[in-house]
Amino acid sequence: MVTSASPLIQPTKSRVVGKDLRALLGVEKVLDDVPALTAYAVDASIYRVPPQAVVLVESEDDITATVGYAVSRGIPLTPRAAGTNLTGSAIGSGIILDVSRMNRILEVNQEERWARVQPGIVLAELNKQLSSCGLLFGPDPSSGDMCKLGGMIANNSSGPHTLRYGSVKDNVQGLRLCLASSSWMEARSYALNDPTLERLLTSVPALRDVLVLTQAHAELIAAKQPTVSKNSCGYNLFGIADGLMRGAFDVPKLFVGSEGTLGIVSEATLMLMEKPAATLTALIHFRSLEEVGEAVPQLLTLQPSALEVMDANTLNLIGRGQHGIPADAAATLLVELDADSLDVDLHEKADAMRDICRRYKLASELTVAFDATQREQLWKARKALYPTLYRFDSRKKPINFVDDVVVPAERISELIRYLEEFFGGQEVPVAIFGHIGNGNAHIVPLLDVNDSGDFQKMVQAYQEIHATVLNRFGGSICGEHGDGRVRAEFVKTMFGEELYDLFVQVKHAFDPGHILNPGIKLSETPFTDHIDYTRLSKSCATCAKCNSVCPVYDVFQSEDMSARGWFEIVTAKDYSYLNSKRVVESCLNCKSCRTICPAGVDVSDLILKKRAEHPNRLAGWIFRSQARGATFGSCVRFLGRTQQIWDRPFVRKVIEWITAPLMKALAPTARFPHDLSLPKLAQQHLRERYAHLIP
Structure with a gap:
């Protein structure tokens, strides 16, 4: 029943993008309903930017198709992993490319101490798997129990143990990337006289542009290189220049820390360390x-x-x-x-x-x-x-x-x-x-x-x-x-006009249409644009710690099926139960989110209150029937005594057809399939069978 407090939100023009993407990738991989767009409008930063559609990529083919579509239509494309970054670089106004379902460890070489992984693997899960080999991946940001490798690569993350292990850029051997041209590239460190490098430069002209640019401006880059031990500001031409001095073109150094503005990572080969004794x-x-x-x-x-x-x-x-x-x-x-x-x-x-x-x-x-x-x-x-x-x-x-x-x-x-x-x-x-x-x-x-x-x-x-x-x-x-949104406007001030212009040239070489995460890394937009003033008055910090323990998110790997996403959905000013029923009804009320939440937010309690506003009448009837013990027991005994009659193939098909509307009222996907094997129902209640044991 629709109430005046629950308006039906009409589809927007974003449906066109979603429709196109569904035709390319399939229905299950594309989201463009209001709850999903609400959930994906935030990360762990102070910003909110609603997207037009979300793609839950599961393969390189999905990435290629999505990048090709975004570039051909001029629609911004923002890669996203766990959405735990603090700078707003995992949200965007176009298409969100969520890599969370690409979360496998593809290969581990224990002798040479490296692992090949997909970008959706959670750091804590990776190190849990590596622990049995006595190995670990060193960089350890405080969000390690929920952050994913794709985001760590994008930000050049480090953490408390940087003194020992360095940052991500120091621990990546190779990357596999999809470029804005929809072509794929293997990024690793190449000797300058390696014939493979020449073939790579021929197939990826943008990479040759970066090589020539770095060589031509070596003095400027050296003069502007930060002298402190850590830096993730701007593009890492410093790492490229350092490699060239050693006779190598260390390509991964350019992409680690580029925040998804130069290419989309589908695989990373990581250097591993032995666990301390x-x-x-x-x-x-x-x-x-x-x-x-x-x-x-x-x-x-x-x-x-x-x-x-x-x-x-x-x-x-x-x-x-x-x-x-x-x-x-x-x-x-x-x-x-x-x-x-x-x-x-x-x-x-x-x-x-x-x-x-x-x-x-x-x-x-x-x-x-x-x-x-x-x-x-x-x-x-x-x-x-x-x-x-x-x-x-x-x-x-x-x-x-x-x-x-x-x-x-x-x-x-x-x-x-x-x-x-x-x-x-x-x-x-x-x-x-x-x-x-x-x-x-x-x-x-x-x-x-x-x-x-x-x-x-x-x-x-x-x-x-x-x-x-x-x-x-x-x-x-x-x-x-x-840098994200919050520091992009200050990058020019930090490095000066000349080096900033080189950064702009690097971006243009790889992404001439400015489709890949525009406004991130390099921008003159004030950092105050897109601040989510409404959310910053709420209790939730959108840090995503709750997602790390949410069993529903663990299955779906989608922000609209997560504790953080549900909080955003049910507290939105234009919340509608009719539009949000699919996701609101998915919460298991396990209270894990409340247990781990730094701010003490109980998302499951919010969900229960929203459900209570729209009770399921059929479910209520079933539970009331159970409460009436005698009536419920009589029904079960009757079904048990007549099971030989109704539990036959033809009768079961009729029952499935008759009960379909009732089951759908209970839950959209619920049904009573005719081929479901049922246990033999008791013809007597335990109290009747063992009456002599009851005083």
Whole structure:
């Protein structure tokens, strides 16, 4: 029954795109209904951009057909994996190409330590499979339990253990890509005198253009290369130039970190590492930021695999008392050291760390843990950060817009001091944390962007902090999260007009029609365009942690069949039960989303309330009948006694035909098939059969 509160949303012109794609790929691989477009309009960023259609690709043929169609029609094409990025690069106004169903591990070479995988494989699942071989893929972003390899390649992700493993660009041997021309390319590192390279340059003219361009502007590229240890801003011509100096054309370096703007990845060959034989974790509370700055270079001599920092503001936000953090701690360091073999004595390194720490007046004794459970306990405060930020204030939310700056590691305490003073002047709560060993700081202010004052503070902070990172610290505006929509307008400022023009030429060479993820990486559009002000006032952070435990998403691998997608669908201002019934009725109400959600959102409860507004009458009748024990028991006994009559092929076909409308009312796909093998129904209730046992 249609109520006035549930308007039927009419199809839009996007149906034309969906119709064309269904003809190309099949009905099951294309989505263009309102709920699906609503779910795919967001990722983990602050933006919302509704697409025209979504393609759930399952093969390279699907990718080829989709790319060819998008280019021929001039429709923007945005590749998407888990949608966990913070910059808005997984959403777009045209066609979303979701690679989640391409999620297989194709090959593992244990001896040579490499694996060939598809882009839809989840990092945690990949490492779970590799664990049995004693191997792992090193880069470990904090979203590792839900992020997928395609997105990691797009962003050049890294994580806490970058000191040991490097970023994705350091761990990719080869890529297989579909270009805007719909042709396919094998990208790997080629010796400049390799005949295979010449054939590749002939078949892919854009690649020759990049080679010539890089050689011709080698001095400019070298002069503009960031001197910090991490950078994902702009196209990585620096990696190409470094390779040429060694006599190699390292093609994957160009595509890793390009955010889907140059080609679509269908396979990646990854370099693997042996799992550490042993690990220690240490927690150090410093009384001053200056001492942190002095201690970091000394701690780096111990070759830590991870070196993380949380500043005083962050410690206040997560609750010092709750996590046993001293009141006078100005910053906390987490240090992790690995042993490649059991011959390495980590206790000696722990003693060396204690010697370093004795030079400072710590806020408390150094804590060292070797046991896995104890080490996990030391990480507890760091991992509690995001949940606390999401629940800190009902109006002010953690906003990612200056979240990924990099400065020289020895100057990060100076950066933190500057940031604390800057946001203190703005009277804005802020969490400052990150990978201090690389000088990579994550800055997350809490703002109400629907408030004009807070909005202006955001714009001011965006300009001033990025400019300060470049001019005062000689750093980078982007270490591991990608440029996306949020930093694209600042890329020209970071590298200057000349190098930016080279980036534009690279983009044009591979994508002359600007179809592949336009507006991402290179753009002059203000970062405030497409901010989703309505969503930023809601409780959900769209981080997708819920998707990692959602059993329905695990089966369908589609955003409209996921906890995050359902939240977007049922809280949309134009929500309609009639349009959304297909997806709303799919939730199993398992509560896994509520358990894992950093913000404490219970998506299943929202779904149940929406269902309650439109109860299923047939289902209600069935459950009421069950509640009447005597009546229900009589019906079952009757069916049992007459089963020999009605459970025959011809009669079953008649029953299937008669019950079809009733079953459809129960659920769109429900039916009582005539060839379904049924158990023999009891002719007596257990109470009747064993009456003598009942007192």
